[in-house]
Amino acid sequence: MPVLQLGLYSRESDAWYAWESLQRRQPELTRDLKATVSFLDGKTESSGAVLRATAEGDVDAQRLCRRMVGAGFGCLLVEAQPPATGGASQNADASPARAAANAGSEPVPPASPALVSPPTVIGAPAPAVGTVPAPMPTTTQTAMAAPTVTVPVTPTANTTATAPLADATVRAVAPIPTMPPPSGTTSMLAPIASATAAPIVPPPSVMAAVPPLDGTVIYTEEDARTMADIEQHGRTKGRLRSVVPDSRIDVMPATLKREGWNLCALTFDDGPHRTVTRQILEVLNREGVRATYFPVGRVAQHQGDLIRDFVTSGHExxxxxxxxxxxxxxxxxxxxxxxxxxxxxxxxFGANPVLFRPPYGRYSLSLLGVARNEQMNSVLWTVDTRDWKVRNADKIVEHIKTAAGTGSVFLMHSTYPSTAEALPRVIAELRAKGCEFVTLTQWLERMRELALPKIVNAGMPTPPAANAAPAARN
Known part of the structure; x- marks a missing residue:
């Protein structure tokens, strides 16, 4: 019976957490799957845990695995069901209790010798490099279903799996075929290969950093230039690479016009502000709009109820x-x-972050690599509402009227009263333009789908035109 291998984890509870997150995020893909978790050595949790799922009924497991990879998750197709191993649960129904018991705990890094990361060059993304505890072999398509992975692997360039796990025959289900990426880019389609736990003790540079009071950031002229550059440079690229700076694929404006692209993603940075962020949440819920919120961690840790309310309301x-x-x-x-x-x-607080937005939109090769190692896409925006600058509801709405088209990713902030005041009119203006509101992850997934035909045919010979003129006769 075909088995889908979905990820490697340092703890059994992390594996179950990943499965529950995948069920919430992709109910269609997981509907006909039954999950199991087993230990890598068949005996002890310290060896690491592997999350697998069996396809029930007449489900095409290979097609399902490809769909998971296309949606940005990891998946390996295992031909034979590995034997049950002692200690790990084979019943997904028991997983919530284990996940709840560890929800607030910090993942423990695996005890294995570290590999030396290659030097990085500012301005281009770095490959994900990690370690693999013996006896687990490295596979090119090993990837995780949720960003709680703590057993990283080193991705390689080909799609051939190495030695099998637990006597099972493993075949990597390759992502959609792509041409070799140009230097300085990375695939947005390829599953992220590793994620690591935060150090127990903060580095000195983090300890010295002071988060903004109540989440409100003061932006300087230099910040303003950086954010303007992001929007300006985005006009010279396709829509996808404008948002995901290290994506190797893109969708050009002509394709979006042909497809009638009208998906809009409202995104909010900073905070949470105790009153303004709550007002923004209430407007979004009242208008039936699902948005994506990027809070500052050290501020958010004191406002867990607000983060939970965003999650339970269906926001990202x-x-x-x-x-x-x-x-x-x-x-x-x-x-x-x-x-x-x-x-x-x-x-x-119940969130499952898979997107990372660098502060001020400033990033480097090393920072993009860190985000990838945490199994996250780094994301920017295409339209800056400039709410941080004008702090006037009428001016925010006017900017939306004149500068914003449909199908964009909008940058707003959750800390200014003027933003909360303008939001109902902003939503109305964008709806009048034809916007369909989605979360940013949904926006990215739909954008990927537009790129798939181009990727599938990459490198293939072009068929002769059906109406080509016949060759001249002598």
Whole structure:
């Protein structure tokens, strides 16, 4: 019976948490699956846990696995069901209790020798490099279903799996075929291969950082130039690469026009502000709009009820760092702590962050690599409402009228009363333009689907035109 291998984890509870997160995020893909968790050595949890799922009924497991990869999750197709191993649960019904018991705990890194990361160059993304505890072999398509993975692997360039697990024959289900990526880019379709736990002790640079009071960030002229550059440079790229800076795929304006692209994603940064952020949530719920919110971790940790309310209302929670510092100037270990510790805080409130928005939109190769290692996409925006600058509801609405088209990712902030005041009119203006509101992850997934035909045919010979003129006769 075909079995889908969905991820490797340092603890059984992490594996079950990943399964529950996948069920919430992709109910269609998991509807006909039954999950099991087993230990890598068949005996002890310290060896690591593997999450697998069996397809029930007449489900095409290979097609389902490809759909998971296409949606940005990891999946390996295992031809034979590995034997049940002692100690790990084979029943998904018992998972919530285990997950709840560990929901607030910090993942423990596996005890294995670290590999030395290659040097990085500012301005381009770095490959995900990690360690694998013996006897687990490295596979090119090993990837996780949720960002709580703590047993990273090193991705390689081909799609051939190495030695099998537990005497099972493993075949990697390759992502949609792509051409080799140009230098300095990374695939948004390829599953992320690793995620690591935050260090127990914050690095000195993080300890010295002071988060904004009540989540309200004061933006400087330099910040204004950076944010304007992001919007300006986005006009020279396709829509997808404007939002995901290290994506190797893109969708050009002509394709969006042909497809009648009208999906809009409202995103909110900073905070939570105790009163304004709550007002924004109430407007979104009243208008029936699902949005994506990027709170600052160290501020959010004191307002868990507000984060939970966003989650239970169906909104998406992303990661906006722990202290809203310029992470480019921090060492890699501090960058990793800023991202991983924020993930831990947000997960303790029921969120499942898979998107990372760097503070001020500033990023470097090392920071993009850190986000990938945490199994996250780094994301920006295409339209800045400038609410942080004008702080006037009428001016915000006027900017939406004149500058915004349909199908964009909008940057707003959750800390200004003028933003909360303008939001109902902003939603009305965008609806009048034809916007269909979705979360940012939904926006990215639908954008990927538009890119798939181009990727599938990459490198294939072009068929002759059906109406080509016949060759001249002598």
């Amino acid at each position: 929670i992303g990661n906006h760092s722990l202290t809203h510092s310029d992470l480019r100037v921090m060492p890699v270990e501090a960058q990793r702590y800023e991202v991983a510790e924020t993930n831990r805080i947000l997960r303790s």
